[in-house]
Amino acid sequence: MELFNHLIFGFNVAFSLQNLLYCFTGVLVGTLIGVLPGIGPLATIAMLLPLTFNVPPIAAMIMLAGIYYGAMYGGSTTSILVNLPGETAAVVTCIDGYQMARQGRAGAALAIAAIGSFFAGTVCTLLIALFAPPLGEFALKFSSAEYFSLMLMGLVAAAVLSHGNMVKSLAMVVVGLLFGIVGADVNSGIKRFAFGFYELADGIGVVTIAVGVFAVGEILSNLSDPEERQVFTSKVTNLFPTKDDLKRSFGAIVRGTGVGAFFGVLPGTTPAIASFSSYMVEKKLARDPSRFGHGAIEGVAGPESANNADSQCKFIPMLTLGIPASGTMALMLGALMIYGIAPGPQVMTEKPDLFWGLIASMWIGNVMLVVLNLPLIGMWVSLLKLPYRLLFPAIMAFSAIGIYSVNNSSFDIYLTAIFGVFGIVWRMLDCSPVPMMLGFVLGPMVEENLRRTLQVSRGDPSVFFTRPISLAFIVATVLILIVMAAPAVRKWWGAAGASSREGVAE
Amino acid sequence: MKIELRNNKDFWAGLMLIVIGAAAMFIARGYPFGSAMRMGPGYFPSMLGGILALFGIYVLIMGLRRGEKITLHCSARALIVLPLSLVAFGLLMNHAGFLPAMVVLIFGSACAGQDFKFVEVLLLTVILTGLSVAVFIWGLGLPYPLIKGF
Numbered sequence: 001m002e003l004f005n006h007l008i009f010g011f012n013v014a015f016s017l018q019n020l021l022y023c024f025t026g027v028l029v030g031t032l033i034g035v036l037p038g039i040g041p042l043a044t045i046a047m048l049l050p051l052t053f054n055v056p057p058i059a060a061m062i063m064l065a066g067i068y069y070g071a072m073y074g075g076s077t078t079s080i081l082v083n084l085p086g087e088t089a090a091v092v093t094c095i096d097g098y099q100m101a102r103q104g105r106a107g108a109a110l111a112i113a114a115i116g117s118f119f120a121g122t123v124c125t126l127l128i129a130l131f132a133p134p135l136g137e138f139a140l141k142f143s144s145a146e147y148f149s150l151m152l153m154g155l156v157a158a159a160v161l162s163h164g165n166m167v168k169s170l171a172m173v174v175v176g177l178l179f180g181i182v183g184a185d186v187n188s189g190i191k192r193f194a195f196g197f198y199e200l201a202d203g204i205g206v207v208t209i210a211v212g213v214f215a216v217g218e219i220l221s222n223l224s225d226p227e228e229r230q231v232f233t234s235k236v237t238n239l240f241p242t243k244d245d246l247k248r249s250f251g252a253i254v255r256g257t258g259v260g261a262f263f264g265v266l267p268g269t270t271p272a273i274a275s276f277s278s279y280m281v282e283k284k285l286a287r288d289p290s291r292f293g294h295g296a297i298e299g300v301a302g303p304e305s306a307n308n309a310d311s312q313c314k315f316i317p318m319l320t321l322g323i324p325a326s327g328t329m330a331l332m333l334g335a336l337m338i339y340g341i342a343p344g345p346q347v348m349t350e351k352p353d354l355f356w357g358l359i360a361s362m363w364i365g366n367v368m369l370v371v372l373n374l375p376l377i378g379m380w381v382s383l384l385k386l387p388y389r390l391l392f393p394a395i396m397a398f399s400a401i402g403i404y405s406v407n408n409s410s411f412d413i414y415l416t417a418i419f420g421v422f423g424i425v426w427r428m429l430d431c432s433p434v435p436m437m438l439g440f441v442l443g444p445m446v447e448e449n450l451r452r453t454l455q456v457s458r459g460d461p462s463v464f465f466t467r468p469i470s471l472a473f474i475v476a477t478v479l480i481l482i483v484m485a486a487p488a489v490r491k492w493w494g495a496a497g498a499s500s501r502e503g504v505a506e
Numbered sequence: 507m508k509i510e511l512r513n514n515k516d517f518w519a520g521l522m523l524i525v526i527g528a529a530a531m532f533i534a535r536g537y538p539f540g541s542a543m544r545m546g547p548g549y550f551p552s553m554l555g556g557i558l559a560l561f562g563i564y565v566l567i568m569g570l571r572r573g574e575k576i577t578l579h580c581s582a583r584a585l586i587v588l589p590l591s592l593v594a595f596g597l598l599m600n601h602a603g604f605l606p607a608m609v610v611l612i613f614g615s616a617c618a619g620q621d622f623k624f625v626e627v628l629l630l631t632v633i634l635t636g637l638s639v640a641v642f643i644w645g646l647g648l649p650y651p652l653i654k655g656f
Contacts, residue, residue: 168561
């Protein structure tokens with residue numbers, strides 16, 4: 001029963017007082033920003049990352065992960081109560097969740113969302129524990145050729161599965177790769193694209209670029225269209241769902257978890273896709289689809305399970321292969337590197353406490369979320385009355401302090417300002433910054449693996465096609481491209497994207 | 507049919523990609539190129555720059571054919587004020603200390619918003635500055651002087 005040994009080991013790590021405290025802080029902050037529209041997990045993690053440098057990596061990763069799945073959870077609360085999705089993933093929950101609230105069944109909706117999220121979290125913890133070790137072992141056999149092809153597949157998939165124009169997303173990956181290789185070249189020591197600034201010798205900081213594009217850029221884009229925010233709070237009376245609610249929801253929760261886990265391991269998909277797909281599945285399967293949109297509890301149960309499953313399963317490729325499947329995961333990968341841990345399959349064997357502790361902490365975090373959220377709903381909702389004009393200067397202040405503290409240098413602040421402008425320009429031109437972020441983090445590794453492969457093969461690129469695993473990745477990459485370029489698929493995918501509304505980065 | 511370029515989303519996107527790609531290729535010419543077997547520091551960036559420029563040309567042509575317009579607009583005020591307050595923060599951190607840097611950053615960013623209420627912003631500045639001094643300087647012990655001489 002290796003699985004249980006691993007998990008018990010993980011729980012031992014996660015149950016230390018310090019780790020519990022960081023987990024709690026993480027889910028609390030996560031819920032907070034999940035509730036608040038206009039700031040997403042990516043920007044928050046980027047902002048808080050510099051503050052974790054003095055903390056042991058395991059505690060830091062536990063906290064950052066807590067922010068991520070906590071935000072997914074917090075987003076549902078406001079969707080149900082005030083029809084205002086705090087996160088993009090919770091947009092779908094608004095449809096039936098808010099209707100339920102208007103019918104006086106807010107309590108049941110909140111409880112089902114909590115139960116669904118918790119179920120999904122538990123299943124995904126088990127899934128990670130089950131599939132991560134064999135996947136990691138498999139990946140340990142990879143040489144540089146396989147790694148290059150795998151990263152190629154990850155980047156291409158992330159670009160074409162993200163919403164918006166396929167070609168532009170692919171181009172943004174390349175932009176990211178270019179930003180990623182700024183700084184001293186490992187082989188020759190030549191400083192590339194440094195423009196004479198010694199501060200750029202070590203490259204652009206992952207925090208700098210993430211805060212610039214996702215925090216500052218986001219603020220700039222939010223300030224361009226001022227939204228009127230009105231809060232009508234429904235009273236939460238009875239938290240207990242009826243027997244009928246539970247019966248209806250059970251299937252939806254199980255299916256939602258499945259849908260979420262499936263989309264979770266795909267690169268480039270956002271939790272919004274998972275929850276949207278789950279909603280469609282439930283509507284298709286329902287005996288009476290007309291109930292949907294009028295407070296069908298399956299429409300809350302399915303999507304809420306799906307987005308939680310998705311966000312947790314996103315950790316599988318990140319932890320086992322070192323391939324980020326979303327912008328937030330790219331940032332977490334960058335965090336690992338800052339802590340001096342080389343990402344990849346060896347993390348599991350060399351840092352088992354980090355790996356298993358993190359996984360166990362996610363389950364603990366899910367328990368905390370259930371316990372934390374239901375009693376505190378009133379507080380979360382009152383936070384919504386905080387107008388954005390007071391919120392964004394605070395985001396700016398914390399971002400600036402965080403960035404400055406990385407190197408104690410004003411240079412990073414100026415870079416952040418520049419990337420903030422890039423961030424808004426890219427949004428205006430519909431060039432998604434998320435693929436850029438993935439390319440940025442993987443840039444140096446892509447170059448290194450390409451270099452090493454071609455050195456061994458004496459400059460012959462056919463090696464990528466003659467090694468079977470590498471070939472499989474290349475074939476998969478081409479297949480993804482062909483399938484996603486098909487007009488019918490494009491259209492369906494576009495509809496899913498439109499419903500998940502652009503804006504807050506995942 | 508005449509297509510307006512000023513507001514053409516993909517025209518500008520393509521142009522931006524071409525400029526970044528071409529600049530990368532141009533700058534990378536200064537680095538040893540090497541060969542596929544022994545890649546120099548210029549090899550990978552030149553390759554990326556080339557690919558990017560090609561993508562850019564495709565996007566630009568797409569823009570000329572479809573003529574989709576830019577829908578998201580950024581208020582010029584925010585676009586100028588927000589980056590400027592960051593720059594001011596950077597300068598003041600180096601020369602004047604943490605307190606003035608924070609005050610200018612918070613007050614400055616608040617000015618980027620649409621509805622600006624002086625008293626409210628003043629209060630916000632005081633509270634946030636006090637909070638960050640308490641949390642970051644006293645709490646976390648970041649080694650920045652609150653005020654320093656010029």
